[in-house]
Amino acid sequence: MSLRLIANWKLNGSIKFIKSWSQLFLENFNGDNFNSIGIAPSSLHFSLTKDLLIEHGINIGVQSIDGEQFGARTGEISASMVKDLGGVFSIIGHSERRVLFQESVESISRKLAQANMNDIVPILCIGESFEENKANITQDVLEGQINDALKDHKDLSSLIIAYEPIWAIGTGKTPNPKDINSVHEMIKDVVQSRFPKTELESVIYGGSVNKSNALELFEQKDIDGALIGGASLDGKDFALIANIFNKLKV
Numbered sequence: 001m002s003l004r005l006i007a008n009w010k011l012n013g014s015i016k017f018i019k020s021w022s023q024l025f026l027e028n029f030n031g032d033n034f035n036s037i038g039i040a041p042s043s044l045h046f047s048l049t050k051d052l053l054i055e056h057g058i059n060i061g062v063q064s065i066d067g068e069q070f071g072a073r074t075g076e077i078s079a080s081m082v083k084d085l086g087g088v089f090s091i092i093g094h095s096e097r098r099v100l101f102q103e104s105v106e107s108i109s110r111k112l113a114q115a116n117m118n119d120i121v122p123i124l125c126i127g128e129s130f131e132e133n134k135a136n137i138t139q140d141v142l143e144g145q146i147n148d149a150l151k152d153h154k155d156l157s158s159l160i161i162a163y164e165p166i167w168a169i170g171t172g173k174t175p176n177p178k179d180i181n182s183v184h185e186m187i188k189d190v191v192q193s194r195f196p197k198t199e200l201e202s203v204i205y206g207g208s209v210n211k212s213n214a215l216e217l218f219e220q221k222d223i224d225g226a227l228i229g230g231a232s233l234d235g236k237d238f239a240l241i242a243n244i245f246n247k248l249k250v
């Protein structure tokens with residue numbers, strides 16, 4: 001099975017944290033589908049995380065890549081560097097990057113192109129704000145984000161879309177699972193009808209997923225997996241979520 005459950009550790013981690021996380025995860029995970037799991041540590045902790053987990057078949061990726069291959073771009077990392085070090089995926093266009101770092105639609109499009117050129121699976125994050133949700137324009141917003149990201153390269157060899165309502169990230173609030181399912185169906189329809197040559201592997205959900213709500217989320221047919229922030233910082237909790245995923249999706 002391809003990548004479906006992604007841990008986004010954001011700006012967290014230390015040598016001690018990663019060693020203890022790996023131990024807790026391996027003690028509590030009772031499946032054998034390690035290849036559906038991906039961890040996105042900080043870039044500094046990429047190699048340590050990989051050294052501890054890759055032998056089990058877990059995929060290691062990054063939280064962002066640059067839109068260029070190389071050059072005078074202080075502080076950035078490229079898709080080719082990720083590939084060179086054994087990375088498998090990159091999160092692209094996370095709402096925190098769009099908002100806090102003013103990531104533009106053009107730069108998200110360039111990042112997708114870099115990921116595709118370097119055989120890195122892009123996990124493209126899209127999602128509406130609270131105001132957009134309340135105004136009932138979620139579908140238009142998501143369609144716009146998909147078009148903006150994909151219009152310049154219509155035949156990506158792999159793509160995962162993470163539907164992450166901005167108001168659900170880190171807030172403990174989640175939309176009704178059935179509503180998420182309908183949004184995922186819509187995303188699949190939009191990509192398949194407008195970008196039929198793009199290999200959409202899965203549509204995963206992100207926004208306050210935890211060990212208590214994972215069951216009702218994974219029961220939904222079109223929720224193929226999850227992108228998990230806060231609850232992924234506890235190796236045991238992340239393993240428990242992965243165990244629920246195994247029961248329902250593998």
Ligand code: PEP
Pocket residue numbers: 008164168169170171206207208209227228229230231
């Ligand atoms: C995220 O930041 O992608 C995310 C889903 O975070 P959390 O699980 O903490 O809501």
